[in-house]
Amino acid sequence: MKARYLVPVAILAALLVFLGIGLSRDPREIPSPLIGKPAPSFTLPGLNGQPPQMTEQNLHGRPLLVNFFASWCQGCQVEHPLLLQLSQQGVEIVGMDYKDTDADGAAWLARHGNPYRAVIADAKGSAGLDWGVYGVPETYVLDASGTIVFKQIGPVTEEVWRDKIAPLLGVRR
């Protein structure tokens, strides 16, 4: 047996190890550079002008979730029942209606239910840009000082809530 004939099988073994490790990770977890930083500032109206103006200051003082959604977004319908349930349990969720018209956003909430304590109209997506939104839905967890402590890309699932978000909010289930 010559050594060089062993090279392919050695490379394969190394690859298999990495693929095996890769299997145990979730590729959708993308760290946000904003984690540990204060939430970016914005000045935007509420949905349908209710309230006429909201800023990042309104998010300070208690831990909460900021959920970017849109009436045109499919994934948002997937997570919506869970958000409604969390809202009933007393979790504060602030909605960011991302690249949407007020009329469409309000109609969507009327149809599917409104889990949000307040809804901010980010009609042009400018806040989304500052917050580093890849695509809706995305959910940010803010602590009482207004610092981003976690970001979920894609729908919030039961597992994400239980394993990632609930511990950060200090919620016991």
Added chain:
Amino acid sequence: MIPELGHYALILALGVAMLQVILPIYGWRSRDAAALAAGPTAALTQGALVALAYFCLTWSFVHNDFSVLYVASNSHSELPLMYRITAVWGAHEGSILLWLLMLSGWSCAVVLAGRRLPADILGLVSAVLGLIGVGFLLFLLITSNPFARLVPAAAEGRDLNPLLQDPGMAIHPPMLYMGYVGFSVAFAFSIAALLTGRLDSAWMRWTRPWTTLAWTFLTMGITLGSWWAYNELGWGGWWFWDPVENASFMPWLVGTALIHSLAVTEKRGLLKSWTVLLAILAFALSLLGTFLVRSGVLVSVHAFASDPARGIFILAFLAIMVGGALGLYAWRGPKLVAEGELPFWSREFLLLLNNIFLVVAAAAVLAGTLSPIIAESFNYKMSVGPPFFGTVFPMFVVPLLALVAFASVISWKRGRWDEAARRMRIPAFNAVLALALPWLLEHRGTIVACAGATLAVWVIGATLVEPIRRIRAKAGIPRAIAGMTLAHLGLGVWALGVAFVSSFSVERDVRLAKGASASLGGYEFTLNDVQRESGPNYDGDRGSVSVRRNGASIAELAPEKRLYHSQGQVQTESAVDHNLRRDLYVSLGEAVGDQGEWTLRLYYKPMMRMVWLGGVLMFLGGLLAATDRRYRLAAARHPAPADALTA
């Protein structure tokens, strides 16, 4: 009843596949001819059972049997019949069943065509194919049973993913799988060669056409996939360096290297262990492709449903099959000795260079595709995208294009410089002229376009030298030569298309009211109207766009935006007017404002068709080469004439 029959057929097939592995190996060890002959018989039986299972699943789709979970998840009573049939491979379980169907199809074909092969080779080949079958049957039955019942039955199905409701997608997966799975034949022959230690030119004459055929289907599958993405994804791209695409491209690159090294091994008896290694790698990469697509280890635009348990199974299977094969290679490979030497400046030397560039290119694609996974193992996030591949890939393509021109001018054993220079004079002259092509057609030039045009014309011109000589000399053109010529022409045509489309494509996002126009690349696009439409299982908006150039009407395009009822999914159907010179591509965006305005995305893409035409030429070339006379003669067991000039 029918789904249970299918499930039962799969279980029986598993039993038969196990016999297909055990009996021939026992027969080979104990020189028992009857046990050896059981292998091919078992392969045929297994083929019939898998076909029955596949038919049962198709039957459930055609008859809208929503008590079958897989049917309920991927079909709908309003889905047209053609898509109900193709929906069988619309998701995971059915895709694997299709994979298995292809495997048994190839096995049956090999067994039927190979009745005159030496009994030990045929027995071992069916044993290896049987082992692959056992793996995939276990995979289906344990993790992905397509016949699982849904209790109570669904009243209506969730419908096929709208992205897959397209003719291109209907035939793309079967073609791709034909190619993927086809490499299992070369793999099985290689294992048989390693076990028996016999790798002679008769073995080559058996392995070569099968490999070429598999490569041919893979080429067509990739081409169709690219065409589908272009039409359906709605952003005008034709190749994204997406992990799922790379998964099919890596076996293609290694498969291309393999069909060329097989030529060297057949004609000159050289590179034997290298050829065997390539055959193992081509199949290993096919399995890896299946793993990448099915395990969810990578995120991709194709975003197939995935499940870690399935990933672990495929990974284990990959470890056993490929690890076993490479281990066998490390043990027995050194026994496959060359029958001569490899002189510099000969066809075999050129083919060695071809192999090096192709394999390194495949390694680069592999590194780019897997590095996010490897980085993640060290808790580091990265993504590798088009910038990496776009920089690295030309480094291998450019030398390949430059060298392929010599394919038919340099002869085996010892090529002659003066002879080659004389014959390459006209192609070289044309290639220099081709530098002006970008200015001629697009009125401006880029380095990529000029280099691409020159290389493309160089390849096309040089490839035509040999057939022209043969026609002038009134000598016939054997299919092997014709096939090689077509495939190399395809490469040239492809290069021309890639150079132009990547240099001169322009796109524009516009917002148009009805009756308003926008111009792009000298063409004027007018939005006439947007009307509601309704299809069998969707509603949508259909735009009507007129394209004019200098006042003359060029085309009427009807881009659509569809909302599929059952999944609430929006799907863009772009509209394209095309000729060999350029594509004009329009996709319909959203209605904006209350003035009846719409957003539209317009593209001008020069020579887009050349990219796929290149793929089609390679496909046809492969078909011709695989059916060359000497293989048909070999099948009929006549002594094969050795034509020194055939490739």
